Amino acid sequence: MTDNLKNLLSVDFPIDPSNLPKHIAIIMDGNRRWAKSRGLNPVKGHEQAALNVIEPLIDRCGQLGIPYVTFWAFSTENWKRDKIELTGLFNVFRLGLKNLASKFIKKGARLRILGDINKFPKDIAKQSLDMMTQSSKNHKITVTFALNYGGRDEILRAVKKMITENVSPDSIDEELFSSYLDTAGIPDPDIVIRTGGEKRTSGYLPWQTVYSELFFTDTLFPDFTPQKLEEIIVAYQQRDRRFGGDSKKIKVNPQVSAIA
Template sequence: MLTNSSGSGEPGDKKTGAVPDHIAIMMDGNGRWAVKRGLPRTAGHYAGMLAMKETIRTCNALGVKCLTLYAFSTENWKRPREEVQYLVHLPRLFFQDGIMEELMRSDIRIKCIGDLSGFPESIRQVIQNAIDRTSGNTGMVVHFAMNYGGRAELVQAIKACIRDTASMEDITEQSFPSYLYTKEWSEPDLVIRTSGERRLSNFLLWQSAKAELMFIDTLWPDFDENHLKRAILELEERRRRA
């Protein structure tokens, strides 16, 4: 465990301060990673899945309480059919090879935000099984944003808020977040996007209002423990300068 070590300059030690409670990551650059290597784009998504597993392990070891991963956006449906089909079925690959046992041993809880209705029933069952099996875990929560779009989330939240509210004056910045997908958890302290792109791309638009944004040139499959630790240390530097 890296948590509570001292004097090493690692995130979470006494010298650098606590790790953020909530990290959100836009896992970008899988396709470009594959094209650079003369591989099909699906190979990049598989490599990205492996990087995602390692990031979950690292965040858990560091003591992060909540990790939100942008796994499939509402815009992803516009990609080539073969690539979309691979992405849609990727959860089946992720939740096999012993990963469920590892999640249980690590006390990690799986949640999903977004609209899964467009996914095949078999894939929805795979995801729901992971949610159900880990529902009693009390450690780090991993939110997979699946068929998620920030604007769509805000629209459904506004509709629900209006239905439940007797007076417009009752709708406030404090009450509104209870209608968002992430209502049970704190807003992200740190939002990371890999691959060099510098935009939010419809990700956690309300929740990221006060987050520190960090754009990293590294393509997602190459993102590793050291990149994450450096991002957390930079966050601590920003906080000290504030």
């Protein structure tokens, strides 16, 4: 999906409240490039994302009635980065988790974590677990952060857990396997958005996104606004989701729905 969504739409379509996605998953790419383009330390890009961008997006999802939103904040591959940057990034996590957790727990949000957080500094792991516990009874919206997450790693951990629990191979089906993934209890994403211009999913929720609609934008994540999110939702609503079956929807604008 290109950036100029409004130019691609034949009419200025409003968001259809009867056809909203249940789950939007976002790959937050471009934080470091945003900072470097402004002559700033790369960590400043992560700060901008954590303190000024994520909250308005969550608020807009809540206002629209979208019950699940997931942000990929740290990949298993990100450990390869410079130690100084990692230290700064962990400090951003501490600040971001503290600020967002307190605000969104009060707003009725349930907060979850995907990934192996045991490899993070102990205080961040504890902060994450406390956040999940404190918000466990909230149901207005489920906000998930993928921390130390990799799709292959998630699948390997699920398989190892099944082996440890002596799960019978004959009992394994898609539903059972899904229950061993980090996303157990969360519906598969309807929309995957990657900011920053790259056109790949990089192992983000590979099991869960086989039927997701993919949208790639050149916008760097610190510049990604609720308005841009709304434009993608409008484009999503014009796509024909067949899930392997026959078309049941009249394509309002084939030019948009054909864009990958």
